[in-house]
Amino acid sequence: MTTTGPTRSLSAYVTVACLVLMLPIVIVIILAFGHQGYLKFPPESYSLRWFATFFGDPRWQRALWSSVLIASIACVIATVLGFFAAYAFVRGDMRAKKLLLSFMLLPIIIPHVITAIAMYFLSGPLKLVGNVVWIGLCHATVALPIVLLILLSSLQGVDVNLERAALSLGSSRFGVFTKVVIPLAFPGILSSALFAFLASFDELIISLFLAGVRSETLPVRIWNSLHLQVEPVIAAVSAFLIGVTGVVLLLDAFVRQARQARLASYSNVR
Amino acid sequence: MTVKKSRKFSDATVFILPAVLLLALVFVGPLIWFFIQALASVGTPAEMLSYAWTIITSKAVVTALMTTNWISLMVTLLVLLISYPLACYLANNQGMRFTLVLFCIVVPYFTSIIVRTYSWMVLLGRNGIINQVLLYLGVINEPLALLYTKTGILIGMVYVLLPYMVLTLFATMKAIDPSLMRAARGLGASGFYAFTRIYFPLSVHGVVSGSLIVFILSIGFFITPALMGGPSDVMIAMLIERSVEIMFDWSGAAIMSLLLLFATLVLYGIYYRVTDVRRMMGA
Numbered sequence: 001m002t003t004t005g006p007t008r009s010l011s012a013y014v015t016v017a018c019l020v021l022m023l024p025i026v027i028v029i030i031l032a033f034g035h036q037g038y039l040k041f042p043p044e045s046y047s048l049r050w051f052a053t054f055f056g057d058p059r060w061q062r063a064l065w066s067s068v069l070i071a072s073i074a075c076v077i078a079t080v081l082g083f084f085a086a087y088a089f090v091r092g093d094m095r096a097k098k099l100l101l102s103f104m105l106l107p108i109i110i111p112h113v114i115t116a117i118a119m120y121f122l123s124g125p126l127k128l129v130g131n132v133v134w135i136g137l138c139h140a141t142v143a144l145p146i147v148l149l150i151l152l153s154s155l156q157g158v159d160v161n162l163e164r165a166a167l168s169l170g171s172s173r174f175g176v177f178t179k180v181v182i183p184l185a186f187p188g189i190l191s192s193a194l195f196a197f198l199a200s201f202d203e204l205i206i207s208l209f210l211a212g213v214r215s216e217t218l219p220v221r222i223w224n225s226l227h228l229q230v231e232p233v234i235a236a237v238s239a240f241l242i243g244v245t246g247v248v249l250l251l252d253a254f255v256r257q258a259r260q261a262r263l264a265s266y267s268n269v270r
Numbered sequence: 271m272t273v274k275k276s277r278k279f280s281d282a283t284v285f286i287l288p289a290v291l292l293l294a295l296v297f298v299g300p301l302i303w304f305f306i307q308a309l310a311s312v313g314t315p316a317e318m319l320s321y322a323w324t325i326i327t328s329k330a331v332v333t334a335l336m337t338t339n340w341i342s343l344m345v346t347l348l349v350l351l352i353s354y355p356l357a358c359y360l361a362n363n364q365g366m367r368f369t370l371v372l373f374c375i376v377v378p379y380f381t382s383i384i385v386r387t388y389s390w391m392v393l394l395g396r397n398g399i400i401n402q403v404l405l406y407l408g409v410i411n412e413p414l415a416l417l418y419t420k421t422g423i424l425i426g427m428v429y430v431l432l433p434y435m436v437l438t439l440f441a442t443m444k445a446i447d448p449s450l451m452r453a454a455r456g457l458g459a460s461g462f463y464a465f466t467r468i469y470f471p472l473s474v475h476g477v478v479s480g481s482l483i484v485f486i487l488s489i490g491f492f493i494t495p496a497l498m499g500g501p502s503d504v505m506i507a508m509l510i511e512r513s514v515e516i517m518f519d520w521s522g523a524a525i526m527s528l529l530l531l532f533a534t535l536v537l538y539g540i541y542y543r544v545t546d547v548r549r550m551m552g553a
Binding site for chain 1: 389391461507534
Protein backbone atom coordinates (compact mmCIF):
# COMPACT_ATOMS: atom_id res chain seq x y z
CA MET A 1 0.00 0.00 0.00
CA THR A 2 1.32 3.44 -0.87
CA THR A 3 1.74 5.72 2.10
CA THR A 4 -0.14 8.80 1.02
CA GLY A 5 -1.09 11.53 3.46
CA PRO A 6 -4.60 10.32 4.34
CA THR A 7 -3.49 6.69 4.74
CA ARG A 8 -0.69 7.73 7.07
CA SER A 9 -2.95 9.86 9.24
CA LEU A 10 -5.49 7.04 9.29
CA SER A 11 -2.78 4.67 10.50
CA ALA A 12 -1.76 7.15 13.19
CA TYR A 13 -5.36 7.55 14.28
CA VAL A 14 -5.90 3.79 14.42
CA THR A 15 -2.74 3.33 16.49
CA VAL A 16 -3.87 5.92 19.04
CA ALA A 17 -7.41 4.52 19.11
CA CYS A 18 -6.12 0.99 19.72
CA LEU A 19 -3.89 2.20 22.55
CA VAL A 20 -6.83 3.98 24.19
CA LEU A 21 -9.01 0.89 23.72
CA MET A 22 -6.49 -1.35 25.45
CA LEU A 23 -5.49 1.21 28.10
CA PRO A 24 -8.21 0.38 30.67
CA ILE A 25 -7.59 -3.35 30.33
CA VAL A 26 -3.83 -3.00 30.70
CA ILE A 27 -4.07 -0.56 33.62
CA VAL A 28 -6.34 -2.88 35.60
CA ILE A 29 -3.98 -5.80 35.09
CA ILE A 30 -0.98 -3.72 36.23
CA LEU A 31 -2.86 -2.39 39.28
CA ALA A 32 -3.85 -5.92 40.24
CA PHE A 33 -0.19 -6.78 40.73
CA GLY A 34 0.49 -3.71 42.90
CA HIS A 35 1.49 -4.32 46.49
CA GLN A 36 0.34 -1.22 48.40
CA GLY A 37 -3.01 -0.99 50.14
CA TYR A 38 -4.42 1.75 47.92
CA LEU A 39 -4.66 2.24 44.18
CA LYS A 40 -1.62 4.01 42.83
CA PHE A 41 -0.25 4.05 39.34
CA PRO A 42 2.38 2.97 38.68
CA PRO A 43 2.47 0.70 41.75
CA GLU A 44 5.50 1.24 44.03
CA SER A 45 6.14 -2.46 44.28
CA TYR A 46 4.59 -5.56 42.82
CA SER A 47 3.24 -8.68 44.45
CA LEU A 48 0.48 -11.23 44.24
CA ARG A 49 -0.96 -9.94 47.51
CA TRP A 50 -4.39 -8.99 46.15
CA PHE A 51 -4.74 -12.22 44.24
CA ALA A 52 -3.99 -14.02 47.51
CA THR A 53 -6.71 -11.95 49.17
CA PHE A 54 -9.11 -12.82 46.38
CA PHE A 55 -8.42 -16.54 46.45
CA GLY A 56 -8.11 -16.67 50.24
CA ASP A 57 -11.26 -14.82 51.25
CA PRO A 58 -14.15 -17.29 51.70
CA ARG A 59 -16.68 -14.67 50.58
CA TRP A 60 -14.89 -14.09 47.26
CA GLN A 61 -14.50 -17.87 46.94
CA ARG A 62 -18.23 -18.34 47.37
CA ALA A 63 -18.89 -15.67 44.78
CA LEU A 64 -16.49 -17.35 42.37
CA TRP A 65 -18.21 -20.73 42.79
CA SER A 66 -21.67 -19.20 42.41
CA SER A 67 -20.51 -17.57 39.20
CA VAL A 68 -19.02 -20.78 37.83
CA LEU A 69 -22.05 -22.86 38.81
CA ILE A 70 -24.59 -20.40 37.36
CA ALA A 71 -22.57 -19.90 34.18
CA SER A 72 -22.24 -23.67 33.68
CA ILE A 73 -25.98 -24.19 34.04
CA ALA A 74 -26.74 -21.28 31.71
CA CYS A 75 -24.11 -22.47 29.21
CA VAL A 76 -25.49 -26.03 29.00
CA ILE A 77 -29.12 -24.95 28.69
CA ALA A 78 -28.45 -22.17 26.19
CA THR A 79 -26.13 -24.28 24.04
CA VAL A 80 -28.41 -27.32 23.85
CA LEU A 81 -31.62 -25.37 23.24
CA GLY A 82 -29.81 -22.90 20.99
CA PHE A 83 -28.37 -25.72 18.90
CA PHE A 84 -31.77 -27.29 18.25
CA ALA A 85 -33.35 -23.91 17.57
CA ALA A 86 -30.58 -22.96 15.13
CA TYR A 87 -31.04 -26.33 13.42
CA ALA A 88 -34.76 -25.65 13.10
CA PHE A 89 -34.01 -22.24 11.59
CA VAL A 90 -31.56 -23.63 9.04
CA ARG A 91 -33.44 -26.81 8.05
CA GLY A 92 -37.06 -26.25 8.92
CA ASP A 93 -39.41 -24.35 6.68
CA MET A 94 -41.53 -22.24 8.92
CA ARG A 95 -43.37 -19.11 8.03
CA ALA A 96 -42.06 -15.77 9.29
CA LYS A 97 -38.60 -17.16 9.96
CA LYS A 98 -37.01 -13.73 10.21
CA LEU A 99 -39.71 -12.50 12.58
CA LEU A 100 -39.33 -15.54 14.83
CA LEU A 101 -35.57 -15.10 14.90
CA SER A 102 -35.83 -11.44 15.80
CA PHE A 103 -38.20 -12.44 18.61
CA MET A 104 -35.65 -14.93 19.93
CA LEU A 105 -32.98 -12.21 19.93
CA LEU A 106 -35.12 -9.95 22.15
CA PRO A 107 -33.38 -10.91 25.43
CA ILE A 108 -30.27 -9.01 24.33
CA ILE A 109 -32.29 -6.05 22.99
CA ILE A 110 -34.73 -5.39 25.83
CA PRO A 111 -32.95 -3.49 28.61
CA HIS A 112 -31.75 -5.97 31.21
CA VAL A 113 -33.13 -3.80 33.98
CA ILE A 114 -36.68 -4.48 32.77
CA THR A 115 -36.08 -8.21 32.31
CA ALA A 116 -34.37 -8.47 35.69
CA ILE A 117 -37.17 -6.68 37.56
CA ALA A 118 -39.81 -8.86 35.90
CA MET A 119 -37.88 -12.03 36.79
CA TYR A 120 -37.37 -10.72 40.33
CA PHE A 121 -41.08 -9.92 40.67
CA LEU A 122 -41.86 -13.57 39.96
CA SER A 123 -38.94 -14.98 41.99
CA GLY A 124 -40.00 -13.45 45.29
CA PRO A 125 -43.36 -15.24 45.77
CA LEU A 126 -41.94 -18.48 44.31
CA LYS A 127 -39.01 -18.34 46.76
CA LEU A 128 -36.54 -18.54 43.88
CA VAL A 129 -34.28 -15.64 44.90
CA GLY A 130 -30.80 -17.07 45.39
CA ASN A 131 -31.63 -20.35 43.64
CA VAL A 132 -28.69 -21.06 41.32
CA VAL A 133 -30.67 -23.24 38.92
CA TRP A 134 -33.25 -20.49 38.48
CA ILE A 135 -30.57 -17.82 37.99
CA GLY A 136 -28.90 -20.16 35.50
CA LEU A 137 -32.19 -20.48 33.59
CA CYS A 138 -32.64 -16.70 33.59
CA HIS A 139 -29.09 -16.22 32.34
CA ALA A 140 -29.74 -18.87 29.67
CA THR A 141 -32.37 -16.60 28.09
CA VAL A 142 -29.72 -13.90 27.65
CA ALA A 143 -27.10 -16.37 26.41
CA LEU A 144 -29.50 -18.04 23.95
CA PRO A 145 -29.38 -15.23 21.33
CA ILE A 146 -25.58 -15.37 21.31
CA VAL A 147 -25.63 -19.15 20.78
CA LEU A 148 -28.21 -18.73 18.02
CA LEU A 149 -26.21 -16.09 16.16
CA ILE A 150 -23.03 -18.18 16.24
CA LEU A 151 -24.68 -21.50 15.36
CA LEU A 152 -26.83 -20.13 12.54
CA SER A 153 -23.75 -19.34 10.52
CA SER A 154 -22.03 -22.52 11.63
CA LEU A 155 -24.93 -24.81 10.67
CA GLN A 156 -25.31 -23.12 7.32
CA GLY A 157 -21.94 -24.71 6.52
CA VAL A 158 -23.29 -28.23 7.05
CA ASP A 159 -24.25 -29.76 3.71
CA VAL A 160 -27.86 -30.91 3.79
CA ASN A 161 -27.02 -33.70 1.33
CA LEU A 162 -24.86 -35.39 3.96
CA GLU A 163 -27.90 -35.56 6.22
CA ARG A 164 -30.08 -36.82 3.33
CA ALA A 165 -27.50 -39.50 2.56
CA ALA A 166 -27.39 -40.65 6.18
CA LEU A 167 -31.19 -40.78 6.35
CA SER A 168 -31.54 -42.70 3.09
CA LEU A 169 -28.87 -45.15 4.24
CA GLY A 170 -31.12 -46.02 7.13
CA SER A 171 -29.85 -43.75 9.88
CA SER A 172 -32.36 -42.61 12.47
CA ARG A 173 -33.04 -38.95 13.14
CA PHE A 174 -30.99 -39.30 16.31
CA GLY A 175 -28.17 -40.92 14.34
CA VAL A 176 -28.13 -38.01 11.90
CA PHE A 177 -27.63 -35.66 14.81
CA THR A 178 -24.96 -37.59 16.65
CA LYS A 179 -23.04 -38.86 13.62
CA VAL A 180 -23.43 -36.07 11.04
CA VAL A 181 -24.71 -32.72 12.26
CA ILE A 182 -23.03 -32.46 15.65
CA PRO A 183 -19.58 -33.61 14.47
CA LEU A 184 -19.71 -31.22 11.50
CA ALA A 185 -20.96 -28.29 13.55
CA PHE A 186 -18.82 -29.13 16.55
CA PRO A 187 -16.43 -26.15 16.32
CA GLY A 188 -19.41 -23.79 16.19
CA ILE A 189 -21.07 -25.57 19.11
CA LEU A 190 -17.89 -25.23 21.17
CA SER A 191 -17.57 -21.54 20.30
CA SER A 192 -21.16 -20.85 21.20
CA ALA A 193 -20.81 -22.72 24.49
CA LEU A 194 -17.74 -20.65 25.35
CA PHE A 195 -19.48 -17.35 24.66
CA ALA A 196 -22.65 -18.50 26.44
CA PHE A 197 -20.56 -19.28 29.52
CA LEU A 198 -18.87 -15.89 29.30
CA ALA A 199 -22.17 -14.05 28.84
CA SER A 200 -23.50 -15.54 32.06
CA PHE A 201 -20.21 -15.27 33.93
CA ASP A 202 -20.07 -11.52 33.24
CA GLU A 203 -23.79 -10.81 33.61
CA LEU A 204 -24.52 -8.30 36.34
CA ILE A 205 -28.02 -6.85 36.29
CA ILE A 206 -30.09 -10.04 36.45
CA SER A 207 -27.77 -11.46 39.12
CA LEU A 208 -28.03 -8.21 41.06
CA PHE A 209 -31.76 -8.76 41.53
CA LEU A 210 -31.93 -12.54 41.71
CA ALA A 211 -28.78 -13.54 43.58
CA GLY A 212 -29.84 -12.46 47.05
CA VAL A 213 -27.14 -12.86 49.69
CA ARG A 214 -26.80 -16.58 49.13
CA SER A 215 -25.63 -16.67 45.54
CA GLU A 216 -23.75 -13.41 44.99
CA THR A 217 -21.71 -13.73 41.81
CA LEU A 218 -18.34 -12.07 41.13
CA PRO A 219 -19.82 -9.14 39.16
CA VAL A 220 -22.38 -8.56 41.95
CA ARG A 221 -19.65 -8.47 44.59
CA ILE A 222 -17.63 -6.05 42.46
CA TRP A 223 -20.72 -3.87 42.07
CA ASN A 224 -21.38 -3.88 45.81
CA SER A 225 -17.84 -2.94 46.73
CA LEU A 226 -17.67 -0.23 44.02
CA HIS A 227 -20.65 1.37 45.73
CA LEU A 228 -18.98 1.37 49.11
CA GLN A 229 -15.31 1.94 48.52
CA VAL A 230 -12.88 1.07 45.76
CA GLU A 231 -10.71 -1.63 47.36
CA PRO A 232 -7.56 -2.78 45.58
CA VAL A 233 -8.76 -6.39 45.62
CA ILE A 234 -11.30 -5.35 42.96
CA ALA A 235 -8.38 -4.84 40.58
CA ALA A 236 -7.28 -8.43 41.17
CA VAL A 237 -10.83 -9.76 40.66
CA SER A 238 -11.15 -7.66 37.51
CA ALA A 239 -7.82 -8.96 36.23
CA PHE A 240 -9.12 -12.46 36.91
CA LEU A 241 -12.28 -11.76 34.89
CA ILE A 242 -10.16 -10.31 32.07
CA GLY A 243 -8.12 -13.51 32.25
CA VAL A 244 -11.29 -15.61 31.84
CA THR A 245 -12.23 -13.52 28.78
CA GLY A 246 -8.72 -14.02 27.43
CA VAL A 247 -8.94 -17.79 27.87
CA VAL A 248 -12.34 -17.90 26.14
CA LEU A 249 -11.08 -15.83 23.19
CA LEU A 250 -7.94 -17.98 22.94
CA LEU A 251 -9.91 -21.24 22.99
CA ASP A 252 -12.28 -19.80 20.39
CA ALA A 253 -9.33 -18.91 18.17
CA PHE A 254 -8.04 -22.49 18.48
CA VAL A 255 -11.46 -23.89 17.60
CA ARG A 256 -11.68 -21.63 14.56
CA GLN A 257 -8.22 -22.62 13.43
CA ALA A 258 -9.02 -26.31 13.83
CA ARG A 259 -12.17 -25.84 11.76
CA GLN A 260 -10.27 -24.07 9.01
CA ALA A 261 -7.60 -26.77 8.96
CA ARG A 262 -10.33 -29.39 8.66
CA LEU A 263 -12.10 -27.51 5.88
CA ALA A 264 -8.80 -27.32 4.03
CA SER A 265 -8.27 -31.07 4.37
CA TYR A 266 -11.82 -31.66 3.11
CA SER A 267 -11.21 -29.72 -0.05
CA ASN A 268 -8.00 -31.71 -0.56
CA VAL A 269 -9.94 -34.95 -0.42
CA ARG A 270 -12.38 -33.64 -2.98
CA MET B 271 -39.46 -38.81 -3.74
CA THR B 272 -38.23 -35.25 -3.48
CA VAL B 273 -41.43 -34.25 -1.75
CA LYS B 274 -40.95 -37.00 0.80
CA LYS B 275 -37.36 -35.96 1.43
CA SER B 276 -38.15 -32.33 1.95
CA ARG B 277 -40.99 -33.30 4.28
CA LYS B 278 -38.47 -35.26 6.26
CA PHE B 279 -36.65 -32.00 6.87
CA SER B 280 -39.60 -29.68 7.26
CA ASP B 281 -40.38 -31.41 10.55
CA ALA B 282 -37.07 -29.92 11.76
CA THR B 283 -39.25 -27.00 12.81
CA VAL B 284 -40.24 -28.81 16.00
CA PHE B 285 -36.66 -28.52 17.27
CA ILE B 286 -37.28 -24.86 17.92
CA LEU B 287 -39.87 -25.66 20.59
CA PRO B 288 -37.59 -26.17 23.63
CA ALA B 289 -35.97 -22.75 23.09
CA VAL B 290 -39.34 -21.08 22.54
CA LEU B 291 -40.60 -22.76 25.70
CA LEU B 292 -37.64 -21.45 27.70
CA LEU B 293 -38.21 -17.91 26.45
CA ALA B 294 -41.95 -18.16 27.06
CA LEU B 295 -41.57 -19.39 30.64
CA VAL B 296 -38.51 -17.49 31.85
CA PHE B 297 -38.53 -14.35 29.70
CA VAL B 298 -41.89 -13.37 28.17
CA GLY B 299 -43.96 -14.95 30.94
CA PRO B 300 -42.35 -13.01 33.80
CA LEU B 301 -42.53 -9.77 31.77
CA ILE B 302 -46.25 -10.09 31.07
CA TRP B 303 -46.99 -11.27 34.62
CA PHE B 304 -45.07 -8.31 36.04
CA PHE B 305 -46.86 -5.74 33.90
CA ILE B 306 -50.31 -7.18 34.55
CA GLN B 307 -49.83 -7.61 38.29
CA ALA B 308 -48.05 -4.33 38.92
CA LEU B 309 -50.61 -2.35 36.93
CA ALA B 310 -53.66 -4.22 38.22
CA SER B 311 -52.72 -3.26 41.76
CA VAL B 312 -53.37 0.40 40.86
CA GLY B 313 -57.11 -0.12 40.40
CA THR B 314 -59.63 0.32 37.58
CA PRO B 315 -58.40 1.04 34.04
CA ALA B 316 -59.37 4.69 34.46
CA GLU B 317 -57.35 4.99 37.67
CA MET B 318 -54.52 3.18 35.95
CA LEU B 319 -54.44 5.68 33.08
CA SER B 320 -54.49 8.71 35.34
CA TYR B 321 -51.79 7.10 37.49
CA ALA B 322 -49.68 6.39 34.40
CA TRP B 323 -50.16 10.02 33.34
CA THR B 324 -48.94 11.35 36.73
CA ILE B 325 -45.88 9.09 36.55
CA ILE B 326 -44.97 9.97 32.97
CA THR B 327 -45.41 13.71 33.51
CA SER B 328 -43.64 13.76 36.89
CA LYS B 329 -40.55 15.89 37.04
CA ALA B 330 -38.24 12.96 37.83
CA VAL B 331 -39.38 10.95 34.80
CA VAL B 332 -39.36 13.89 32.37
CA THR B 333 -35.85 14.86 33.47
CA ALA B 334 -34.65 11.25 33.26
CA LEU B 335 -36.11 10.89 29.76
CA MET B 336 -34.36 14.06 28.62
CA THR B 337 -31.08 12.96 30.15
CA THR B 338 -31.46 9.51 28.59
CA ASN B 339 -32.15 10.95 25.15
CA TRP B 340 -29.32 13.46 25.32
CA ILE B 341 -26.77 10.94 26.54
CA SER B 342 -27.89 8.29 24.04
CA LEU B 343 -27.71 10.72 21.12
CA MET B 344 -24.29 11.98 22.16
CA VAL B 345 -23.00 8.43 22.71
CA THR B 346 -24.30 7.31 19.30
CA LEU B 347 -22.73 10.30 17.55
CA LEU B 348 -19.37 9.94 19.31
CA VAL B 349 -19.27 6.18 18.78
CA LEU B 350 -20.01 6.69 15.08
CA LEU B 351 -17.29 9.32 14.62
CA ILE B 352 -14.68 7.26 16.47
CA SER B 353 -15.62 3.94 14.87
CA TYR B 354 -15.86 4.96 11.23
CA PRO B 355 -12.13 5.33 10.55
CA LEU B 356 -11.39 2.20 12.61
CA ALA B 357 -13.83 0.10 10.59
CA CYS B 358 -12.48 1.63 7.39
CA TYR B 359 -8.97 0.59 8.37
CA LEU B 360 -10.10 -2.93 9.25
CA ALA B 361 -11.91 -3.34 5.94
CA ASN B 362 -8.88 -2.28 3.93
CA ASN B 363 -6.12 -4.16 5.72
CA GLN B 364 -5.23 -7.82 6.03
CA GLY B 365 -2.76 -9.94 7.92
CA MET B 366 -0.99 -8.78 11.05
CA ARG B 367 -2.36 -5.21 11.08
CA PHE B 368 -5.92 -6.45 10.71
CA THR B 369 -5.52 -9.04 13.47
CA LEU B 370 -3.92 -6.55 15.83
CA VAL B 371 -6.61 -3.89 15.43
CA LEU B 372 -9.37 -6.50 15.66
CA PHE B 373 -7.75 -7.80 18.85
CA CYS B 374 -7.85 -4.30 20.40
CA ILE B 375 -11.57 -4.08 19.63
CA VAL B 376 -12.61 -7.63 20.52
CA VAL B 377 -10.83 -7.92 23.88
CA PRO B 378 -12.70 -4.99 25.46
CA TYR B 379 -15.89 -6.16 23.70
CA PHE B 380 -15.88 -9.45 25.57
CA THR B 381 -14.66 -8.06 28.86
CA SER B 382 -17.28 -7.74 31.58
CA ILE B 383 -19.02 -4.35 31.53
CA ILE B 384 -18.47 -3.93 35.26
CA VAL B 385 -14.72 -4.44 34.78
CA ARG B 386 -14.59 -1.93 31.92
CA THR B 387 -16.54 0.59 33.98
CA TYR B 388 -14.34 0.01 37.02
CA SER B 389 -11.18 0.64 35.04
CA TRP B 390 -12.53 3.94 33.72
CA MET B 391 -13.42 4.90 37.28
CA VAL B 392 -9.81 4.31 38.24
CA LEU B 393 -8.59 6.29 35.23
CA LEU B 394 -10.96 9.25 35.55
CA GLY B 395 -11.10 9.74 39.33
CA ARG B 396 -10.05 13.01 40.95
CA ASN B 397 -6.70 11.45 41.84
CA GLY B 398 -6.96 9.10 38.89
CA ILE B 399 -4.29 8.36 36.38
CA ILE B 400 -5.53 10.79 33.73
CA ASN B 401 -5.57 13.71 36.15
CA GLN B 402 -2.14 12.73 37.51
CA VAL B 403 -0.67 12.66 34.01
CA LEU B 404 -2.27 15.95 32.97
CA LEU B 405 -1.10 17.64 36.20
CA TYR B 406 2.39 16.25 35.76
CA LEU B 407 2.54 17.50 32.18
CA GLY B 408 1.30 20.90 33.33
CA VAL B 409 -1.69 20.84 30.98
CA ILE B 410 -3.97 21.61 33.92
CA ASN B 411 -3.43 23.25 37.29
CA GLU B 412 -6.04 21.42 39.28
CA PRO B 413 -7.70 18.04 38.78
CA LEU B 414 -10.55 17.95 36.25
CA ALA B 415 -13.93 16.70 37.40
CA LEU B 416 -14.35 13.74 35.04
CA LEU B 417 -15.83 10.99 37.16
CA TYR B 418 -19.38 11.48 38.49
CA THR B 419 -20.22 13.88 35.65
CA LYS B 420 -21.95 13.51 32.29
CA THR B 421 -18.51 13.50 30.67
CA GLY B 422 -17.68 10.40 32.71
CA ILE B 423 -20.86 8.67 31.61
CA LEU B 424 -20.15 9.53 27.98
CA ILE B 425 -16.59 8.21 28.11
CA GLY B 426 -17.67 4.99 29.83
CA MET B 427 -20.61 4.32 27.52
CA VAL B 428 -18.72 5.17 24.34
CA TYR B 429 -16.06 2.70 25.40
CA VAL B 430 -18.57 -0.06 26.09
CA LEU B 431 -20.63 0.45 22.92
CA LEU B 432 -17.87 1.18 20.42
CA PRO B 433 -17.28 -2.46 19.35
CA TYR B 434 -20.91 -2.91 18.24
CA MET B 435 -20.53 0.00 15.83
CA VAL B 436 -17.07 -0.99 14.55
CA LEU B 437 -18.16 -4.55 13.82
CA THR B 438 -21.41 -3.45 12.12
CA LEU B 439 -19.60 -0.87 9.97
CA PHE B 440 -16.86 -3.35 9.16
CA ALA B 441 -19.38 -5.88 7.82
CA THR B 442 -20.81 -3.25 5.46
CA MET B 443 -17.46 -1.81 4.38
CA LYS B 444 -16.00 -5.24 3.71
CA ALA B 445 -18.64 -5.63 0.98
CA ILE B 446 -17.63 -2.40 -0.78
CA ASP B 447 -15.70 -3.23 -3.95
CA PRO B 448 -12.29 -1.49 -3.58
CA SER B 449 -11.99 -1.18 -7.35
CA LEU B 450 -14.78 1.42 -7.27
CA MET B 451 -12.54 3.79 -5.32
CA ARG B 452 -9.61 3.04 -7.60
CA ALA B 453 -11.77 3.72 -10.64
CA ALA B 454 -12.93 7.03 -9.20
CA ARG B 455 -9.36 8.07 -8.45
CA GLY B 456 -8.23 6.87 -11.87
CA LEU B 457 -10.89 9.02 -13.49
CA GLY B 458 -9.48 12.05 -11.72
CA ALA B 459 -11.61 12.34 -8.57
CA SER B 460 -9.83 13.69 -5.53
CA GLY B 461 -9.59 11.37 -2.52
CA PHE B 462 -12.11 13.51 -0.67
CA TYR B 463 -14.52 13.59 -3.60
CA ALA B 464 -14.27 9.84 -4.13
CA PHE B 465 -14.90 9.24 -0.44
CA THR B 466 -17.95 11.50 -0.17
CA ARG B 467 -19.48 10.40 -3.47
CA ILE B 468 -18.62 6.68 -3.55
CA TYR B 469 -17.38 5.18 -0.29
CA PHE B 470 -19.57 6.97 2.21
CA PRO B 471 -22.88 6.45 0.35
CA LEU B 472 -22.07 2.74 0.07
CA SER B 473 -21.40 2.56 3.80
CA VAL B 474 -24.55 4.44 4.86
CA HIS B 475 -26.38 1.19 5.47
CA GLY B 476 -23.84 0.21 8.12
CA VAL B 477 -23.98 3.71 9.60
CA VAL B 478 -27.75 3.46 10.00
CA SER B 479 -27.83 -0.04 11.49
CA GLY B 480 -24.83 0.62 13.72
CA SER B 481 -26.34 3.86 15.02
CA LEU B 482 -29.68 2.16 15.66
CA ILE B 483 -28.20 -0.70 17.64
CA VAL B 484 -25.99 1.64 19.69
CA PHE B 485 -28.91 3.97 20.40
CA ILE B 486 -31.19 1.04 21.34
CA LEU B 487 -28.61 -0.29 23.78
CA SER B 488 -27.89 3.23 25.13
CA ILE B 489 -31.42 4.11 26.19
CA GLY B 490 -31.59 1.02 28.41
CA PHE B 491 -28.10 1.44 29.87
CA PHE B 492 -27.77 1.03 33.58
CA ILE B 493 -24.41 -0.10 34.98
CA THR B 494 -22.09 2.54 33.54
CA PRO B 495 -24.26 5.63 34.21
CA ALA B 496 -25.13 4.32 37.69
CA LEU B 497 -21.47 4.05 38.63
CA MET B 498 -19.94 6.93 36.67
CA GLY B 499 -22.66 9.57 36.74
CA GLY B 500 -23.26 12.29 39.31
CA PRO B 501 -26.35 12.59 41.52
CA SER B 502 -28.22 14.62 38.88
CA ASP B 503 -27.37 12.36 35.94
CA VAL B 504 -30.22 9.88 36.24
CA MET B 505 -31.12 7.81 33.19
CA ILE B 506 -34.50 6.10 32.88
CA ALA B 507 -33.14 2.60 33.57
CA MET B 508 -31.62 3.87 36.83
CA LEU B 509 -34.94 5.44 37.83
CA ILE B 510 -36.67 2.10 37.20
CA GLU B 511 -34.14 0.24 39.32
CA ARG B 512 -34.39 2.79 42.14
CA SER B 513 -38.16 2.74 42.27
CA VAL B 514 -38.01 -1.00 42.88
CA GLU B 515 -34.92 -1.24 45.09
CA ILE B 516 -35.45 1.84 47.23
CA MET B 517 -39.14 2.70 47.05
CA PHE B 518 -40.68 -0.74 46.33
CA ASP B 519 -42.91 1.11 43.85
CA TRP B 520 -43.68 -1.74 41.46
CA SER B 521 -46.46 0.10 39.62
CA GLY B 522 -44.31 3.13 38.94
CA ALA B 523 -41.49 0.84 37.76
CA ALA B 524 -43.92 -1.00 35.50
CA ILE B 525 -45.11 2.21 33.82
CA MET B 526 -41.59 3.50 33.25
CA SER B 527 -40.57 0.04 32.02
CA LEU B 528 -43.46 -0.02 29.55
CA LEU B 529 -42.35 3.35 28.23
CA LEU B 530 -38.74 2.21 27.80
CA LEU B 531 -39.87 -1.13 26.37
CA PHE B 532 -42.10 0.62 23.85
CA ALA B 533 -39.29 2.89 22.66
CA THR B 534 -36.91 -0.08 22.44
CA LEU B 535 -39.35 -2.21 20.46
CA VAL B 536 -40.20 0.60 18.01
CA LEU B 537 -36.50 1.19 17.33
CA TYR B 538 -35.86 -2.55 17.10
CA GLY B 539 -38.70 -2.73 14.58
CA ILE B 540 -36.93 -0.13 12.43
CA TYR B 541 -33.64 -2.00 12.88
CA TYR B 542 -35.41 -5.20 11.77
CA ARG B 543 -36.62 -3.44 8.60
CA VAL B 544 -33.30 -1.94 7.58
CA THR B 545 -30.90 -4.73 8.45
CA ASP B 546 -30.38 -8.46 8.63
CA VAL B 547 -30.83 -9.37 12.30
CA ARG B 548 -28.46 -12.30 11.85
CA ARG B 549 -25.66 -9.77 11.51
CA MET B 550 -26.33 -8.31 14.92
CA MET B 551 -23.38 -8.08 17.32
CA GLY B 552 -21.03 -8.57 14.40
CA ALA B 553 -21.58 -12.32 14.32
